[in-house]
Amino acid sequence: MTTNDNPFMGYSGRIATQDGVYSQSEVGLANRNSGILLETLALDVTPTGLHYLLTHFDVPLIDPGQYRLDFSGGFNAPFELDLDEIKSLPQVTLPVTLECAGNGRSGVSPRSHSMPWAYEAVGTSEWTGTPLKPLIERAVPNADAVEIAFLGADYGFDKGVGHCFGRSLTMTQIADLDVMLVYAMNGQPLLPQHGAPLRLIVPGWYGMASVKWLDRIEALREPFDGFQQVRTYRFREHDGDPGRPVTTMRVKSLMVPPGVPDWGTRKRYLEPGPVTLLGRAWSGGGVPIAKVEVELDGEWRQARLEPQISRYAWSKWTCDWSASPGKHVLRCRATDADGHIQPLDPPWDVSGFANNAAQKVTVFVGEP
Numbered sequence: 001m002t003t004n005d006n007p008f009m010g011y012s013g014r015i016a017t018q019d020g021v022y023s024q025s026e027v028g029l030a031n032r033n034s035g036i037l038l039e040t041l042a043l044d045v046t047p048t049g050l051h052y053l054l055t056h057f058d059v060p061l062i063d064p065g066q067y068r069l070d071f072s073g074g075f076n077a078p079f080e081l082d083l084d085e086i087k088s089l090p091q092v093t094l095p096v097t098l099e100c101a102g103n104g105r106s107g108v109s110p111r112s113h114s115m116p117w118a119y120e121a122v123g124t125s126e127w128t129g130t131p132l133k134p135l136i137e138r139a140v141p142n143a144d145a146v147e148i149a150f151l152g153a154d155y156g157f158d159k160g161v162g163h164c165f166g167r168s169l170t171m172t173q174i175a176d177l178d179v180m181l182v183y184a185m186n187g188q189p190l191l192p193q194h195g196a197p198l199r200l201i202v203p204g205w206y207g208m209a210s211v212k213w214l215d216r217i218e219a220l221r222e223p224f225d226g227f228q229q230v231r232t233y234r235f236r237e238h239d240g241d242p243g244r245p246v247t248t249m250r251v252k253s254l255m256v257p258p259g260v261p262d263w264g265t266r267k268r269y270l271e272p273g274p275v276t277l278l279g280r281a282w283s284g285g286g287v288p289i290a291k292v293e294v295e296l297d298g299e300w301r302q303a304r305l306e307p308q309i310s311r312y313a314w315s316k317w318t319c320d321w322s323a324s325p326g327k328h329v330l331r332c333r334a335t336d337a338d339g340h341i342q343p344l345d346p347p348w349d350v351s352g353f354a355n356n357a358a359q360k361v362t363v364f365v366g367e368p
């Protein structure tokens, strides 16, 4: 084997992609990672088996009886907890909408070689666990600690760098966010693919912050330099650009495609007459949605908004339409309480992160 054939040595740059055409390795990624079915946007809480899934390496299968969470490096009062000890701590349940930072990537041109999401890497679950902050306080970070690192049990390679999936948060971020250690999802023990037996949930942030299979927490004197913090999840203008970190979710909305689909093309057919369009809208950092508009027959109309089930959960919206025969392109766009509005065209960065451009759904009204 030459060095070039060895994916674990060196890195020869990104694999070229072609708009609209997916390579075998992208289809391979899409077969491991899965998105929600857009029809489930009708539900407040995404059924567990239908929540989207994004796993970089292999799912580590952890025996809950052997599991320990280790508060180790950089703490003055380090300790470990087993699963029963974690479950006996104060319990909270919080509905949180999670979205993958790569959601929308396939709409960005040129597309980077990664998981080719369209719209479906988002879901809402009722997460049960215990607040993180009191445990960090109990472990007493060194006086000069600037960040806390969260390390998962899954190990693999990216761009020639072997590492466990890991992320960090600053002390301020931990203080401001309702970060949780989670062992149950929708009232059931976490499933292996969602991080069993324990994961982090960082409400309001893109999904990469919510480390699955969490087994080590460390206090750091220098900002975390782990691969998933500094080499990816950055908005970069070009390949060598250190970029700006991807953090909270951008304002976004989606609709349940109305009518019935064609099996192969997913084109939609709809009978003429009144129809109620519905969907969800969300933003990051606990900022509520102020407005959702739907573009119908060339006019942006304001949708009705329903209250959120929690500060970190998406909002339901509905909008009435009288469908006339012909081909229609429907779009929806949300504005959050900070005045951020979804763009109509995808924002660009090298990795295709955080594409929150308005969703387009084409429908044919008439007799199929």
Ligand SMILES: Nc1nc2c(c(=O)[nH]1)N[C@H]1C(S)=C(S)[C@@H](COP(=O)(O)O)O[C@H]1N2
Binding pocket: 051, 052, 053, 054, 055, 056, 057, 098, 099, 100, 101, 152, 153, 154, 165, 166, 193, 194, 195, 206, 207, 208, 209, 210, 211, 212, 213, 214
């Ligand atoms: N240990 C670990 N944690 C991880 C990941 C991973 O690959 N390994 N993927 C992250 C990403 S990119 C996302 S979007 C979410 C997805 O969580 P889910 O698969 O439960 O929906 O988990 C995050 N936590």
Ligand SMILES: [Mo]
Binding pocket: 054, 099, 100, 101, 102, 207, 208
């Ligand atoms: Mo993600």
